[in-house]
Amino acid sequence: MWSRSFRALWSARAVSYLGDSMGLVALLLYTQGSEGEALAVALLLLAGDCVPGLFGPFTGVVGDRFDLRRVMVACELAQGAIVLSIALTTPGLPVLLLLVALRGLAAQVFQAASRSAVPSLVDDAHLARANAALGAGTYGLEALGPLVAAALIPLVGVRGVLAVDAVTFAVSALLLTLLPRLRATETHEVARGFLAASWEGVRYMAHTPVVRAVAVGFVAVVAFNGVDDVAVVFLAKDTLGGSDSAAALVYAGVGIGLAAGYPLLTRYAGRAPAIALILAGFAVNSAGNLVTGLAWAVWAALALQVIRGLGISALDVGVNTELQRTVPPGLLSRVFGNLYGAVGLAAGFSYVFGGVLLDRTDARVTFVVAGTGGLVATVLTGLALRKRR
Incomplete structure (x- = not known):
């Protein structure tokens, strides 16, 4: 029932969210031992979840203005680069929060674009089932992330888990290249200003x-x-x-x-x-x-x-x-x-x-x-x- 393109999107999202959940465990452990540990954890969660929400009116403009396939690939590569930089540089809390917020912004652009791509990849009659299948792959594998992280940390440490997370973003980007061109907008929209479009x-x-x-x-x-x-x-x-x-x-x-x-x-x-x-x-x-x-x-x-x-x-x-x-x-x-x-x-x-x-x-x-x-x-x-x- 599912097309090759939809299966590629499903696989990309599943791999990406699995890496996300592993990376979150690693980041929470990374903040342990820092001064004001409880506050650091709270700030980390706010930076990843709430700060990107402030830019909601702007994050969707990207997907409506450019080819959705390119937008999703770029977002996955950006997230992978940010996570890899955290693993390599082990920054202090202020820089870590900034990087986590930037990764959250890229994730929000990706989420809006990936949801927008679904109607182009499946028939309308199967749209609800397709969304359910994406949810099963996304949240089903996301639930396994902490277990995978728990198994990997004794072997490769927190930085190693972050590096694996970065690799999952690269794998997701590679899978997304299998999608066709997915231009969501009309030509005249490209000329609109960013603020006007938002x-x-x-x-x-x-x-x-x-x-x-x-x-x-x-x-x-x-x-x-x-x-x-x-x-x-x-x-x-x-x-x-x-x-x-x-x-x-x-x-x-x-x-x-x-x-x-x-x-x-x-x-x-x-x-x-x-x-x-x-x-x-x-x-x-x-x-x-x-x-x-x-x-x-x-x-x-x-x-x-x-x-x-x-x-x-x-x-x-x-x-x-x-x-x-x-x-x-x-x-x-x-x-x-x-x-x-x-x-x-x-x-x-x-x-x-x-x-x-x-x-x-x-x-x-x-x-x-x-x-x-x-x-x-x-x-x-x-x-x-x-x-x-």
């Missing part, structure tokens, strides 16, 4: 009701539910009396759900409308956190987080498919850049919000508030989409 993407999202409703709903659900990354450990250990291993297992629940959800959607996603997947994903994601706050045992919290992971896979496939079908090709990278940049910022806000709420209340209240807020956002999104459509 503003056009923002304006399109603001004035297109369905796209606006999906984007606002997605960002709101993430802003509420991202607190689980902060609160899971406290719920498992302090509230439910579990061990460190139990806390780690509950934390892994979402990943287990993702690993199961994407293969299921690869088979069945084409049978449901994309909007239905979005709303079901929003609801399951949010309800999973709400009921996790009421969990009576560690195993119950784990099961609920696994179910929540299934919801996240559904909303991811639904959002990508709906935008790929709704947004004109010449604007698609900008829309994806704007959306996932905003989602990254929402996640950063959620970490801070979750930390404050935990300090003022406890883990149960934090989960219940997060899930309730996400469900309210889901209902409002459903009403907005029903009205607009």
